[in-house]
Amino acid sequence: MTESCEVAIVGAGPAGISAACILADQGVETVVLERGEFPGSKNISGGVLYGHDLAGIIPDFARQDCPIERNIVESRVWYASDEGGFSLAYRDAIFKEERRLNVFTVGRARFDRWFARQAEKKGALVVCGTLATDLLRNKAGRLGGVRTDRELGDLKARVILLADGINSPLAAKTGFRPDPAPEHVALAVKEIIELPEEIISERFNVSDEDGVSIEILGSVTRGMNGVGALYTNKKSLSLVIGGNLRDFAELKLKPYELIEEFKAHPMVASLIKDGVPREYMAHWLPEGGYEHVPRLFGDGYLIAGDSGMLFNALHREGSNMAMVSGKLAAETILQALKKDDFSEESLSIYQEKLKESFVLKDLKKYRRFPGFLRKHREIFTDLPLSLSMAARDMLTVDGVDKKTKQSRSWKMIKSKTPLLRLARLLFNAWRSVK
Amino acid sequence: MHIVCCLKQVPDTADVKIDSQTNTLIREGVESIMNPYDLVAVETAVRLKEKHECLISAVCMGPAQAESILRQALSLGVDKGILLSDRAFAGADTLATSYTLAQAVSMLDRQHQVDLIICGKQAIDGDTAQTGPGLATRLGFALLTYITGLESFKPSQRKIIVRRKVEEGQEVLEVNLPALITVELDLARPRRASLPGLMKSLRRKIEVWDKNAIEADAEQLGIKGSPTWVRRIGVPSPRAGGPTFNAAEGLQDAVDRSLDILFQDFFTADEPGVAEGEEHGKKFQGN
Numbered sequence: 001m002t003e004s005c006e007v008a009i010v011g012a013g014p015a016g017i018s019a020a021c022i023l024a025d026q027g028v029e030t031v032v033l034e035r036g037e038f039p040g041s042k043n044i045s046g047g048v049l050y051g052h053d054l055a056g057i058i059p060d061f062a063r064q065d066c067p068i069e070r071n072i073v074e075s076r077v078w079y080a081s082d083e084g085g086f087s088l089a090y091r092d093a094i095f096k097e098e099r100r101l102n103v104f105t106v107g108r109a110r111f112d113r114w115f116a117r118q119a120e121k122k123g124a125l126v127v128c129g130t131l132a133t134d135l136l137r138n139k140a141g142r143l144g145g146v147r148t149d150r151e152l153g154d155l156k157a158r159v160i161l162l163a164d165g166i167n168s169p170l171a172a173k174t175g176f177r178p179d180p181a182p183e184h185v186a187l188a189v190k191e192i193i194e195l196p197e198e199i200i201s202e203r204f205n206v207s208d209e210d211g212v213s214i215e216i217l218g219s220v221t222r223g224m225n226g227v228g229a230l231y232t233n234k235k236s237l238s239l240v241i242g243g244n245l246r247d248f249a250e251l252k253l254k255p256y257e258l259i260e261e262f263k264a265h266p267m268v269a270s271l272i273k274d275g276v277p278r279e280y281m282a283h284w285l286p287e288g289g290y291e292h293v294p295r296l297f298g299d300g301y302l303i304a305g306d307s308g309m310l311f312n313a314l315h316r317e318g319s320n321m322a323m324v325s326g327k328l329a330a331e332t333i334l335q336a337l338k339k340d341d342f343s344e345e346s347l348s349i350y351q352e353k354l355k356e357s358f359v360l361k362d363l364k365k366y367r368r369f370p371g372f373l374r375k376h377r378e379i380f381t382d383l384p385l386s387l388s389m390a391a392r393d394m395l396t397v398d399g400v401d402k403k404t405k406q407s408r409s410w411k412m413i414k415s416k417t418p419l420l421r422l423a424r425l426l427f428n429a430w431r432s433v434k
Numbered sequence: 435m436h437i438v439c440c441l442k443q444v445p446d447t448a449d450v451k452i453d454s455q456t457n458t459l460i461r462e463g464v465e466s467i468m469n470p471y472d473l474v475a476v477e478t479a480v481r482l483k484e485k486h487e488c489l490i491s492a493v494c495m496g497p498a499q500a501e502s503i504l505r506q507a508l509s510l511g512v513d514k515g516i517l518l519s520d521r522a523f524a525g526a527d528t529l530a531t532s533y534t535l536a537q538a539v540s541m542l543d544r545q546h547q548v549d550l551i552i553c554g555k556q557a558i559d560g561d562t563a564q565t566g567p568g569l570a571t572r573l574g575f576a577l578l579t580y581i582t583g584l585e586s587f588k589p590s591q592r593k594i595i596v597r598r599k600v601e602e603g604q605e606v607l608e609v610n611l612p613a614l615i616t617v618e619l620d621l622a623r624p625r626r627a628s629l630p631g632l633m634k635s636l637r638r639k640i641e642v643w644d645k646n647a648i649e650a651d652a653e654q655l656g657i658k659g660s661p662t663w664v665r666r667i668g669v670p671s672p673r674a675g676g677p678t679f680n681a682a683e684g685l686q687d688a689v690d691r692s693l694d695i696l697f698q699d700f701f702t703a704d705e706p707g708v709a710e711g712e713e714h715g716k717k718f719q720g721n
């Protein structure tokens with residue numbers, strides 16, 4: 001006999017599990033299919049999560065043994081050249097008490113497992129080690145379930161939520177979204193570097209519960225449109241660096257070389273000194289932005305999270321977009337269940353909900369940002385180097401008067417990046433995020 | 435027919451690391467799995483069920499999280515899973531473990547007469563291979579260890595014919611039921627659960643039995659009932675490489691000298707070295 005349920009969800013990442021929590025809470029028979037041996041076994045992220053959006057799913061998450069690593073009290077941004085760089089840091093006591101867990105780090109392997117456990121407690125069935133290979137259709141061509149790679153592996157469902165991440169062949173194979181083009185995907189590598197808890201607290205000047213996040217732009221991505229990051233966990237640091245997939249191919253860069261060079265950068269090396277590398281992973285990120293978000297609903301299905309390209313590259317917000325889109329998809333499904341109507345028209349309220357939420361608002365606001373980075377390659381090549389040279393010159397005390405130094409610096413910057421180009425860069429930067 | 439499989443949850447030794455300071459296993463962050471030999475026991479039982487009418491029960495002694503391996507057994511076709519879990523069971527050696535299991539099997543036997551017990555050859559964490567034999571002895575079942583083949587199964591005559599691995603070859607034996615067999619990996623290749631099997635197992639509740647449920651004598655349980663003490667855990671020192679002889683400088687000479695050394699080793703075979711570990715007054719965890 002074929003198994004059946006009301007809602008089948010493909011993927012037990014933040015998007016799929018958020019939807020499962022909302023649905024199971026309302027007593028909807030929900031099955032989540034996950035190809036990994038356990039939820040989180042195939043997932044990586046730099047490990048920053050957002051309390052507001054998690055609380056939208058599990059309001060008292062902090063009291064439910066959520067495996068939180070450190071509460072972020074300070075955010076740093078670096079603009080790095082080869083031998084150093086600029087650093088901007090912002091710390092605020094409000095994030096220590098009143099707005100605690102606004103942003104915090106997690107290990108995704110542990111977090112996803114915990115999150116899936118919450119969905120199970122509410123009554124959802126999380127079926128692991130099971131790959132969704134195709135979608136089932138009835139004679140009229142209507143979606144009616146999911147095919148898996150197990151024996152007797154068909155699962156009938158009234159509606160399907162594709163929360164299968166960026167790297168799933170399913171959506172493309174079944175024609176729900178095109179395979180992402182290389183320039184719309186970033187490849188990121190991550191290393192977990194183990195260090196004693198007290199050393200981390202000391203190096204980052206925080207208490208044992210609190211932590212720091214660092215985003216790093218500049219020449220560390222070897223000319224690629226990309227970004228590096230360093231986050232503090234309880235007893236380890238997450239080091240992430242990634243770049244556009246097309247750039248990787250064009251510049252013939254190897255991900256493992258990139259991260260080795262990143263680790264050797266003087267500003268990074270001193271923070272990870274004596275650490276022991278524990279894990280190494282690589283993963284894709286959706287980077288297409290607003291213009292490349294596919295259609296997120298149709299007869300009998302919805303798409304949420306990375307699978308729908310819902311990722312804000314500028315603010316490295318992916319997990320929260322996944323959670324919120326998963327939640328909105330679930331709310332749409334609840335309404336559709338009431339009407340007993342899973343047609344495209346009935347499910348179209350999902351699009352409306354997304355438009356009203358920060359998810360599509362933010363993506364729309366930053367829609368020019370991916371193009372801006374593509375156009376202004378100097379952000380990752382000449383600019384960090386000449387700005388650093390200028391700073392180095394200004395800070396070197398050698399008897400040369402400041403006026404001479406200033407004009408020397410200007411000349412050097414202009415020789416690398418002509419003034420007009422610089423002006424256009426600033427204008428485009430402003431326009432892409434305004 | 436009623437078949438009982440005895441299952442143990444073990445650390446996945448594929449990623450077990452040894453703490454070089456204390457010579458103990460680092461269990462933190464290591465995944466727990468069903469003992470691979472026990473998975474073969476389940477597969478063997480399920481194959482019998484496909485040909486003969488029978489009921490399969492699985493018992494596992496362990497902490498609450500060991501429930502997951504019983505669920506895995508259910509997903510593969512086992513009918514009933516029982517978790518033996520009680521503080522009093524903790525710290526058991528193989529003597530206490532086999533007592534606990536024997537009590538549980540006796541309870542199952544009251545519900546439905548037990549004909550065959552299938553255990554793994556050994557658990558990959560302790561490697562003692564004592565629990566199965568201990569259980570058979572306590573229950574008075576015929577004991578057949580190191581089984582590599584089930585030649586035939588005749589429930590009506592209450593007989594089973596099995597193939598077992600022995601030092602010099604193989605034995606084919608016919609025995610009367612009830613019997614207990616311990617199985618080798620090559621007996622049967624475990625299947626992957628079907629989707630309905632897996633989904634059904636996730637919906638099931640696992641029965642938990644404590645010491646009262648198995649009417650156990652508290653003196654024979656857990657650490658109290660375990661006379662085994664681990665005095666010391668050692669890690670064998672890595673073997674140093676042997677001598678090398680350069681054949682390019684004279685083939686015959688190199689061969690002769692190699693043979694000399696080989697024969698010398700053969701006649702005076704020495705014990706592999708064991709590095710001294712830290713003293714451990716800790717009891718050995720049951721197998």
Ligand SMILES: Cc1cc2nc3c(=O)[nH]c(=O)nc-3n(C[C@H](O)[C@H](O)[C@H](O)COP(=O)(O)OP(=O)(O)OC[C@H]3O[C@@H](n4cnc5c(N)ncnc54)[C@H](O)[C@@H]3O)c2cc1C
Binds near residue numbers: 048
């Ligand atoms: C290196 C890196 C760092 C990041 N850092 C951050 C960060 O700091 N903060 C942040 O908010 N976001 C970050 N992100 C992004 C974030 O990880 C994603 O946006 C988020 O995980 C998306 O959630 P999801 O549920 O949509 O997809 P995923 O988390 O990718 O989950 C999809 C799940 O579906 C499963 N699956 C896929 N196909 C199938 C199939 N056919 N059958 C069965 N199962 C299937 C997968 O195994 C996976 O478990 C980072 C990403 C990367 C790669």
